[in-house]
Amino acid sequence: MxxxxxxxxxxxxxxxxxxxxxxxxxxxxxxxxxxxxxxxxxxxxxxxxxxxxxxxxxxxxxxxDFPQRLGVLLVAAAAIASLTFYYFGMVIAAWAVLAASVVADLGLYYVLxxxxxxxxxxxxxxxxxxxxxxxxxxxxxxxxxx
Ligand SMILES: [Zn+2]
Ligand SMILES: [Zn+2]
Known part of the structure; x- marks a missing residue:
């Protein structure tokens, strides 16, 4: 311990x-x-x-056991990437980034x-x-x- x-x-x-x-x-x-x-x-x-x-x-x-600031940072990074893709008309990529961040979030939740x-x-x-x-x-x- x-x-x-x-x-x-x-x-x-x-x-x-x-x-x-x-x-x-x-x-x-x-x-x-x-x-x-x-x-x-x-x-x-x-x-x-x-x-x-x-x-x-x-x-x-x-x-x-996960630093909260890092979690917020990851979500923010995914949101920015998603918006950037969306801005350039890459809608599928925009959704893919969001979906990936949700999966990563869930994965971390079970692994940590x-x-x-x-x-x-x-x-x-x-x-x-x-x-x-x-x-x-x-x-x-x-x-x-x-
Ligand atoms: Zn105490
Ligand atoms: Zn002391």
């Missing part, structure tokens, strides 16, 4: 594999602050993440792994067992912690 979170004392991002190191306290590589992680026995046994190891919050979500995230502190868990109780990312819940 890979855990990425932000140091509570400084803006540094910390990346650890708590299962590999077995450590419950991680020293921030930037400010050397000790951050204690609550890694329960269920997580050690490969079970799903119930509560955030960093802040203890139970409000967590699952989402695709899921990550578990914490609403409260923003910690991201990769390669953790999925927890069926965690829903898709919900902006309404995320707003509560802003």
């Amino acid at each position: 890979e855990l990425r979170f932000q140091c509570s004392r400084c803006p540094a991002g910390i990346l650890v594999d708590p299962l590999e190191t077995g450590e419950e306290t991680i020293a921030c590589p930037n400010c050397k602050a000790e951050v204690s992680l609550a890694i329960g026995p269920d997580i050690r046994a490969g079970g799903p993440v119930e509560a955030c190891c960093v802040c203890g919050s139970h409000e967590m979500y699952r989402r695709k 792994p899921r990550v578990t995230g914490c609403y409260k502190c923003g910690a991201i868990y990769r390669r953790a067992a999925p927890n069926p109780r965690h829903g898709e990312f919900d902006l309404a819940i995320a707003d509560k912690y802003k």
